[in-house]
Amino acid sequence: MGVAAKWMAGAFYALVLLWVNFHVGRDFFRNASAPANSMHGFWSAIAKWADGAWFHAAWWPYWDCGIPFELTYAPGVPFLTAVVEWARHVPTLLAFNTVSGIVYCAAPLTLFVMAWWMMRSPGYAFVAALFYSLTSATQLIAPDAQFAWRGFWDARRIYLTAVWDDTPHLAALALIPLIILFLSLSIRKRRVGYYAAAAVCIALAALCSAFGPTDTAMAALCLLFVLERERLAFNIALVAGIGVYAWAMTAPFLSPGVIAAIGQSSDRDGTGWSDGSYTAVALVVLGWAIVWQLVRRWTPDWRLRFFALFAYLTASVPMVAEFLNRQFLPQPTRYKLEMELALVMFAVFALRPWVEKMPRSIRVGLVLVVLGFAGEQITNDRRFAKNVLAPANLAGSIESRASVWAERNLPGVRVSMPGSIAQWSTLYSRVPQFTGGSWSMAYNHVQQIANDGVQGVDDSREPLLWLKAYGVGAVCVAGPKSPEFWKTMHYPQKFEGLRVLWREDDTTIFEVPRRSSSLAHVVPVGAIVRAAPRDHADLGQVARYVAALEDAALPLAAFRWEGNNRFVVGVPAGGMHAVSVQVSWHPGWHARVEGRKLAVGKDGLGLMWMRPECAGACEVRVEYDGGWALRLLRWLSFGAIAGLVVGVLWAWWGGFL
Numbered sequence: 001m002g003v004a005a006k007w008m009a010g011a012f013y014a015l016v017l018l019w020v021n022f023h024v025g026r027d028f029f030r031n032a033s034a035p036a037n038s039m040h041g042f043w044s045a046i047a048k049w050a051d052g053a054w055f056h057a058a059w060w061p062y063w064d065c066g067i068p069f070e071l072t073y074a075p076g077v078p079f080l081t082a083v084v085e086w087a088r089h090v091p092t093l094l095a096f097n098t099v100s101g102i103v104y105c106a107a108p109l110t111l112f113v114m115a116w117w118m119m120r121s122p123g124y125a126f127v128a129a130l131f132y133s134l135t136s137a138t139q140l141i142a143p144d145a146q147f148a149w150r151g152f153w154d155a156r157r158i159y160l161t162a163v164w165d166d167t168p169h170l171a172a173l174a175l176i177p178l179i180i181l182f183l184s185l186s187i188r189k190r191r192v193g194y195y196a197a198a199a200v201c202i203a204l205a206a207l208c209s210a211f212g213p214t215d216t217a218m219a220a221l222c223l224l225f226v227l228e229r230e231r232l233a234f235n236i237a238l239v240a241g242i243g244v245y246a247w248a249m250t251a252p253f254l255s256p257g258v259i260a261a262i263g264q265s266s267d268r269d270g271t272g273w274s275d276g277s278y279t280a281v282a283l284v285v286l287g288w289a290i291v292w293q294l295v296r297r298w299t300p301d302w303r304l305r306f307f308a309l310f311a312y313l314t315a316s317v318p319m320v321a322e323f324l325n326r327q328f329l330p331q332p333t334r335y336k337l338e339m340e341l342a343l344v345m346f347a348v349f350a351l352r353p354w355v356e357k358m359p360r361s362i363r364v365g366l367v368l369v370v371l372g373f374a375g376e377q378i379t380n381d382r383r384f385a386k387n388v389l390a391p392a393n394l395a396g397s398i399e400s401r402a403s404v405w406a407e408r409n410l411p412g413v414r415v416s417m418p419g420s421i422a423q424w425s426t427l428y429s430r431v432p433q434f435t436g437g438s439w440s441m442a443y444n445h446v447q448q449i450a451n452d453g454v455q456g457v458d459d460s461r462e463p464l465l466w467l468k469a470y471g472v473g474a475v476c477v478a479g480p481k482s483p484e485f486w487k488t489m490h491y492p493q494k495f496e497g498l499r500v501l502w503r504e505d506d507t508t509i510f511e512v513p514r515r516s517s518s519l520a521h522v523v524p525v526g527a528i529v530r531a532a533p534r535d536h537a538d539l540g541q542v543a544r545y546v547a548a549l550e551d552a553a554l555p556l557a558a559f560r561w562e563g564n565n566r567f568v569v570g571v572p573a574g575g576m577h578a579v580s581v582q583v584s585w586h587p588g589w590h591a592r593v594e595g596r597k598l599a600v601g602k603d604g605l606g607l608m609w610m611r612p613e614c615a616g617a618c619e620v621r622v623e624y625d626g627g628w629a630l631r632l633l634r635w636l637s638f639g640a641i642a643g644l645v646v647g648v649l650w651a652w653w654g655g656f657l
Helices: 001-030 038-049 077-086 093-117 122-134 151-152 155-160 167-189 192-208 211-226 231-251 256-269 275-298 302-324 330-357 360-388 399-408 421-430 444-455 461-469 541-550 627-653
Strands: 413-415 474-479 500-504 505-510 520-523 558-562 564-572 578-584 590-594 596-598 607-610 618-624
Touching: 001 122, 001 360, 001 607, 038 077, 038 093, 038 167, 038 421, 077 093, 077 167, 077 192, 093 122, 093 155, 093 167, 122 330, 122 360, 151 256, 151 302, 151 558, 155 360, 167 192, 167 302, 167 330, 167 444, 192 211, 192 231, 192 627, 211 231, 211 302, 211 330, 211 461, 231 627, 256 444, 275 302, 302 330, 302 444, 360 541, 399 421, 399 500, 399 505, 413 578, 421 474, 461 474, 461 541, 520 541, 520 564, 520 590, 564 590
Parallel strands: 413 474
Antiparallel strands: 474 505, 500 505, 520 578, 558 564, 564 618, 578 607, 590 596, 590 618
């Protein structure tokens, strides 16, 4: 087959793959629907209210008592959602579903492009991408539920995209084949264009999901093992340099603070590093050594060696977790997506020599069988996708009704929302929430402890203590018959003695009794919580702080927002008292009073406090600019992007691409 014929065949196969995946998932592009147990409303909310926060420091006051925008979630998918919303003039959720559909269709295409380019065989690359599109190989090795042969035919990828929460993960994974391609070309060809393409793809994957950098590291390790090992030191430096440059472009959203929050959240969830992680790593290293010795004897082709190592490494993460109950990466079972992509690449190209030795008649028969199964599976997957992406009355959902009522009737009041209502509330309203953020990037671990106390304790004393300490004015409770999906509030009857503000479908919003509805309070300096509570039993300082909030002898302070990045505290004549502000502390907050700077402290609850020491009544103006570290990272990001553009133009002009 000539070069032109191969290009025509490749283009034809790419169009077929695009048609297959678009045909199956076309309802992504026309239905604004999503199940309540998904985080689709969460990501859509970021896209809806972000405004210009992608490009400058911004405070996000809607979740977890306020967080930096960079800690809402990886910005890639929400940003694309905002772009699609603007371009298509459609509701935010439909824009998000459109992005999900694009990602769903793109993943097999990038796999095909990488396999075609590396192996120079469009037919086998097509088969690999087709198997990836229509089957679920992981269900034969590490099934999600009880093993069954039919699990191989599950529409797992569309389920994870449409029903579950893996659109950002799949978006990052869709870029991994391109990262593999451009990193391999960078090592082998050493041209600026490949360096730039690899850095851009790595940066985009990191902006889509935290899985992106981890997947990139695994792919890079496998490439370094199989390519030009005589120049290993140089190759390591080259790949590391590309990775560092990619990080520089994404620095504001992958800052040390963001990475620390992800690590801390993994530790709280029990999926972080543990003693068993050392054993897991040792087992993986042993397996790697065995696989490496086998593949070295099996083939001299670096591409097949890479496919084998990458399949092994990606499979080891979920399989060690599934079968040995140990992990060395957070959320290990979610790496089945990576495992599926790697397995089909390895399986198809490992079998290629045997297939090509078969008589032509048998190969034709195999093609007919593959096409027959593909036809059946396209029909089955289309039927499944049509069902899970069916239009839904989201405006009538309990998530929408509770949120809209709270915004209209409790303006500015912080509300504790449960489960799926918390995840969807910000799409329907701007209600400031006690929770609502992603646990995997939680900024304030004490606030997470407090939420556990609100949700899990069987009487109202501890929950009310936490709610008052964090300035919560109302708590929404989902009873056993509520349509709210997750039922995160244990013992929902514990709040029944409180005043009922709203009740529908066994879902109730109760008022939290407070002396003042303000988020700023004058309290004695000694009442400030100094040390973070270790657990739910360590509530002595919290109780003392709440008692000060309820002390009628202390004057009241006023509080008002002036946009997301600024608020004003009206301080009465209070002598040497402190002012506690129930907004999350961050070094990016700066205060001024009467023309002078005012130190902003962090208390043991992760909230702000200060000592204005005014002679009489005064106003404290507090503004958020992200802090010097975030400003530095943003300038680094802008500089790296500009440098990349200039470098590519220079290389193109000089003929070095």
